[in-house]
Amino acid sequence: MTPGHTSPSCPQCGGSLPRQALWRTVNCSYCKAVVTLNTRWVERADFHAAWTRAHTRPAGGGEWLTLRGASYRLLEPLGRGERSEAWLAERHGPARLRAVLKLAPVDAHDALACEADTLRHLQGLTAAGSAYFSLRLPQPLAHGLANDQAVLALRAWPGFWGSLADVLAFNPTGIADVRHAVWLWRRVLELLGYLHDQGWCHRDLRPEHWLIHPADHGVNLVGWGRAVEGADPAVDLQQSAWAMRAALAGRGDAAPALPAHCPPALAQLLQRASEDRDWCRSEGADGLTRQLSAAALADFGPPRFVPFNPRQT
Amino acid sequence: MGHGNYSHAAHAALLADRASLSANEVFSQRGCHPLMSPRGLSMRESRDSADHPNALGIVFALDVTGSMGDIPRNLAQRDLPQFMGLLGACAIPDPQVLFMAIGDATSDDAPLQVGQFESTAALIDQWLTWSYLEGGGGGSGSESYELAFYLLAQHTDMDCWVKRKRRGYLFMTGDELPYPAVSRHQVDTLLGDKLDEDIPIEEAIAAAAEQYHLFFLIPDLKRRKGCEDRWRDLLGDHVICMESPDDTCHVAAALVGLTEGRLADLDAAARALSGQGLSRERVSAVVRALRPYAELLKPGAVGLPLRPGARPAAPATSWWKRLFG
Numbered sequence: 001m002t003p004g005h006t007s008p009s010c011p012q013c014g015g016s017l018p019r020q021a022l023w024r025t026v027n028c029s030y031c032k033a034v035v036t037l038n039t040r041w042v043e044r045a046d047f048h049a050a051w052t053r054a055h056t057r058p059a060g061g062g063e064w065l066t067l068r069g070a071s072y073r074l075l076e077p078l079g080r081g082e083r084s085e086a087w088l089a090e091r092h093g094p095a096r097l098r099a100v101l102k103l104a105p106v107d108a109h110d111a112l113a114c115e116a117d118t119l120r121h122l123q124g125l126t127a128a129g130s131a132y133f134s135l136r137l138p139q140p141l142a143h144g145l146a147n148d149q150a151v152l153a154l155r156a157w158p159g160f161w162g163s164l165a166d167v168l169a170f171n172p173t174g175i176a177d178v179r180h181a182v183w184l185w186r187r188v189l190e191l192l193g194y195l196h197d198q199g200w201c202h203r204d205l206r207p208e209h210w211l212i213h214p215a216d217h218g219v220n221l222v223g224w225g226r227a228v229e230g231a232d233p234a235v236d237l238q239q240s241a242w243a244m245r246a247a248l249a250g251r252g253d254a255a256p257a258l259p260a261h262c263p264p265a266l267a268q269l270l271q272r273a274s275e276d277r278d279w280c281r282s283e284g285a286d287g288l289t290r291q292l293s294a295a296a297l298a299d300f301g302p303p304r305f306v307p308f309n310p311r312q313t
Numbered sequence: 314m315g316h317g318n319y320s321h322a323a324h325a326a327l328l329a330d331r332a333s334l335s336a337n338e339v340f341s342q343r344g345c346h347p348l349m350s351p352r353g354l355s356m357r358e359s360r361d362s363a364d365h366p367n368a369l370g371i372v373f374a375l376d377v378t379g380s381m382g383d384i385p386r387n388l389a390q391r392d393l394p395q396f397m398g399l400l401g402a403c404a405i406p407d408p409q410v411l412f413m414a415i416g417d418a419t420s421d422d423a424p425l426q427v428g429q430f431e432s433t434a435a436l437i438d439q440w441l442t443w444s445y446l447e448g449g450g451g452g453s454g455s456e457s458y459e460l461a462f463y464l465l466a467q468h469t470d471m472d473c474w475v476k477r478k479r480r481g482y483l484f485m486t487g488d489e490l491p492y493p494a495v496s497r498h499q500v501d502t503l504l505g506d507k508l509d510e511d512i513p514i515e516e517a518i519a520a521a522a523e524q525y526h527l528f529f530l531i532p533d534l535k536r537r538k539g540c541e542d543r544w545r546d547l548l549g550d551h552v553i554c555m556e557s558p559d560d561t562c563h564v565a566a567a568l569v570g571l572t573e574g575r576l577a578d579l580d581a582a583a584r585a586l587s588g589q590g591l592s593r594e595r596v597s598a599v600v601r602a603l604r605p606y607a608e609l610l611k612p613g614a615v616g617l618p619l620r621p622g623a624r625p626a627a628p629a630t631s632w633w634k635r636l637f638g
Binding site: 023024025038040041042045046047048050051053054055090091094095096097098123124126130131132134135139141155156158160204206235239242244252253254255256268 | 466468498500505506507509510513515516518519520522527533534535537542545546547548549550551578604607609632633635637
């Protein structure tokens with residue numbers, strides 16, 4: 001202590017404090033209070049306590065799942081595949097968000113990890129158009145094991161109503177207004193064009209993997225477990241044509257035939273695209289998009305927006 | 314602080330006077346303004362008063378590094394009256410606005426600047442234009458956003474929270490990653506606070522989130538690539554990916570309106586934005602940016618026709634399997 005300075009003293013009991021009390025907290029040896037005389041002293045513990053409060057789960061509130069340190073509350077089921085289920089969930093805490101959780105048996109963990117890697121790779125592409133098209137691909141949040149299940153957490157897309165298969169569940173005889181098939185297919189062909197240019201193929205474009213945004217006439221693709229780099233893009237194009245045939249023909253166990261109400265130019269295009277893989281390969285997604293535009297013009301005239309009600313098409 | 318009344322006409326006139334000025338003339342500081350230096354800062358206060366019995370603290374923490382200079386310029390030369398006008402249209406009674414500027418504490422001269430909560434056009438504008446747009450950034454891919462969370466948690470005091478348990482708002486703009494922790498050395502140098510150890514950014518955010526609704530606004534879709542994932546880990550659906558930095562004010566005002574329940578849904582937000590003269594194209598862009606957060610405010614589902622317990626049937630894909638395996 002330099003001359004002129006008195007020893008620090010405890011503000012509670014007046015007892016003498018060690019000089020460290022001038023810059024940090026100390027325990028008063030008399031009254032045991034934790035004190036500091038430094039008015040600018042800040043302890044991390046206060047911030048950690050806030051973090052703990054923020055991450056304390058509220059009582060009740062249904063089923064919870066912890067994935068990579070984050071708590072998710074399951075809200076409701078969205079769909080079911082052969083081995084997995086999709087659930088809408090909400091992540092708890094300051095980083096609150098809506099997520100779609102893909103839940104599968106534990107032995108599917110590697111497959112989900114592979115799907116997560118694929119999606120991260122696709123989200124990381126920086127080619128022209130990536131800012132737009134990356135919004136139409138699932139955004140992976142985390143994957144791992146939780147509650148004795150393999151889990152892949154994806155960010156939920158607001159406004160997406162359900163899959164094309166859900167549309168068919170409400171419309172078992174198929175989409176009545178064929179004009180809707182034009183924008184549905186066009187959206188997927190645009191996305192496939194971008195992906196194929198980057199060397200990627202989806203390879204599983206069944207109707208369950210087409211997510212529909214009725215208000216914006218948008219389609220996003222899910223189910224990326226079979227996606228690979230360097231495969232034959234014609235398979236994607238052919239699958240997309242078959243999915244459209246299913247959309248128009250409705251549900252059934254047999255391969256969907258082209259319905260009578262499908263106008264001639266579109267019917268011809270769907271027939272060829274679904275059955276002639278070599279032709280799909282030669283046209284590519286961009287060529288098929290051009291063919292679709294020409295067929296739509298021939299069958300329906302200039303394009304115009306037709307509101308889409310997925311429950312009653 | 315926060316005395317006086319806001320006048321939209323006065324604010325518009327203020328901006329009209331400087332319409333012909335360059336950004337350098339509007340933002341004339343060439344170093345941190347002494348009154349915006351956080352050194353020795355005790356508390357920034359947003360207080361109720363006779364004029365403003367329901368003060369609501371709103372903080373803009375603007376990234377002023379090189380790539381992000383557009384937003385403060387747009388605010389100062391065009392958009393801020395629209396923000397206040399939209400808040401008025403949403404019947405938000407007594408907004409008090411504080412501006413902060415954020416840079417990179419590892420390389421910039423003024424990585425943290427902080428104004429005061431204000432209610433009048435002239436004073437709100439004053440603190441904004443006193444900000445020093447250093448235009449730095451260290452090239453590390455990170456900026457010192459975490460310091461802003463720390464400062465809000467530790468050095469602001471708002472009556473909306475203390476008296477009414479209504480949280481204020483933070484709108485942080487940026488296109489880079491935050492540093493992983495609040496550095497005790499940087500806090501000592503910049504503010505004079507003595508931390509016992511570094512504070513992980515998650516904890517600084519949790520502390521700030523107790524008093525503020527926190528939002529991170531990414532200026533456009535291209536720039537979301539480099540930083541969105543990390544911010545989404547930290548702030549979830551409170552990360553707003555805009556389609557243009559020009560939308561900042563409209564997005565921020567609509568976020569306040571939606572969160573306060575003054576805008577019932579996105580349709581109401583679109584009507585309010587159109588009512589302020591925003592073009593149809595920009596209204597659509599703002600609504601798209603807001604949609605994930607707006608969904609978060611709804612108690613129910615995203616729109617699927619299912620209810621809890623009503624599990625859908627497994628898909629019938631026999632023909633698909635025959636065709637494609």
